[in-house]
Amino acid sequence: MRLSRILAVLAVAAAASILPGTQAAASTAPGLFAVTDYTGTLVRGSGVTGVVRQSAGRYEVQFQRNMDPCSYTATIAGPGNDIVYAPGVVTVASGGAPSRVHVETWASPGGVLADFPFHLHAMCPPDTDWAVVGGDGTLSRGSASVTSVVRLGPGRYEVRLNKPVSGCAYLATRGHTSFTGVAAPGTISTATRSGNPNAVWVETRTLPGAFTDSAFHLQVQCPDAGSVSRWAVVRADGIAARTASLLISSERIGLGQYRVYLLGGNSYGCAFVAVPGDPGAGSAGQQVLAFTTRDADYPDWAVRVETKNVGGGLTDVPFHLQVSGNC
Numbered sequence: 001m002r003l004s005r006i007l008a009v010l011a012v013a014a015a016a017s018i019l020p021g022t023q024a025a026a027s028t029a030p031g032l033f034a035v036t037d038y039t040g041t042l043v044r045g046s047g048v049t050g051v052v053r054q055s056a057g058r059y060e061v062q063f064q065r066n067m068d069p070c071s072y073t074a075t076i077a078g079p080g081n082d083i084v085y086a087p088g089v090v091t092v093a094s095g096g097a098p099s100r101v102h103v104e105t106w107a108s109p110g111g112v113l114a115d116f117p118f119h120l121h122a123m124c125p126p127d128t129d130w131a132v133v134g135g136d137g138t139l140s141r142g143s144a145s146v147t148s149v150v151r152l153g154p155g156r157y158e159v160r161l162n163k164p165v166s167g168c169a170y171l172a173t174r175g176h177t178s179f180t181g182v183a184a185p186g187t188i189s190t191a192t193r194s195g196n197p198n199a200v201w202v203e204t205r206t207l208p209g210a211f212t213d214s215a216f217h218l219q220v221q222c223p224d225a226g227s228v229s230r231w232a233v234v235r236a237d238g239i240a241a242r243t244a245s246l247l248i249s250s251e252r253i254g255l256g257q258y259r260v261y262l263l264g265g266n267s268y269g270c271a272f273v274a275v276p277g278d279p280g281a282g283s284a285g286q287q288v289l290a291f292t293t294r295d296a297d298y299p300d301w302a303v304r305v306e307t308k309n310v311g312g313g314l315t316d317v318p319f320h321l322q323v324s325g326n327c
Contacts, residue, residue, distance in 0.1 A: 044271075111207050154212060188275060256316055
């Protein structure tokens with residue numbers, strides 16, 4: 001990390017009377033999240049009691065409350081400081097019991113169920129700004145701020161809200177609208193909807209890249225939404241297009257490799273969910289994947305994000321990131 005970057009981060013932290021490694025004075029709530037390792041074992045979480053690995057790439061995450069009315073987003077992600085190098089995708093669904101969330105992880109580009117670690121984040125009533133949408137564009141459930149969904153073609157959706165969201169982050173994961181089942185693996189990306197600042201654009205594709213209808217879970221993180229997590233929208237060149245107040249900066253550190261800095265650290269108690277997505281309006285763009293972990297060089301107060309094509313090759317892509325927990 002360049003000395004200028006260190007000094008800039010410390011200067012902002014000092015102005016807020018917060019130093020890296022301490023708890024932020026205006027901390028957000030932990031929310032509901034889980035982080036697992038390569039065996040499906042729970043590493044850390046909030047509101048969660050355990051994880052059961054059912055078979056290769058199939059997991060049930062046990063929470064302390066009814067999760068059926070909720071939305072779930074997830075990312076294949078390292079539980080510690082190491083990035084997951086093998087490419088893969090994740091899908092979500094309601095679990096086999098009301099208190100469970102079902103997660104499936106798939107190797108890419110073959111689309112075969114395989115074990116991967118993952119980070120999972122849930123939003124439930126009365127959280128605002130989330131939706132669970134069927135492949136035909138039907139709104140299955142969502143917060144009161146979500147007014148409607150329009151399917152504009154195979155794999156292309158406009159999720160409409162009752163307020164402007166162009167200054168927000170959009171996290172989305174493919175999956176089922178209801179209970180456990182094997183969802184088709186593929187990719188998903190998000191963007192601001194062109195011509196409608198009150199809407200989010202979502203695209204779903206097969207692993208080879210063709211547009212295809214898929215159910216998905218969407219969570220929108222806004223500055224005024226009472227969010228349970230910190231968030232950032234980062235351009236392909238590593239510059240943050242917009243952030244929550246406690247995600248202060250970002251940079252590109254290599255091809256498809258990014259670092260996002262937390263104000264007030266400590267990232268050890270958090271989960272990081274990311275999705276490829278354009279920071280502006282229009283198409284969400286390329287057929288790519290996003291992976292997260294704590295940054296190995298600065299694990300106390302930075303998140304590492306890598307963006308890759310479905311074959312695992314690093315490539316520069318914009319992304320949306322949310323950070324769950326008190327970190």
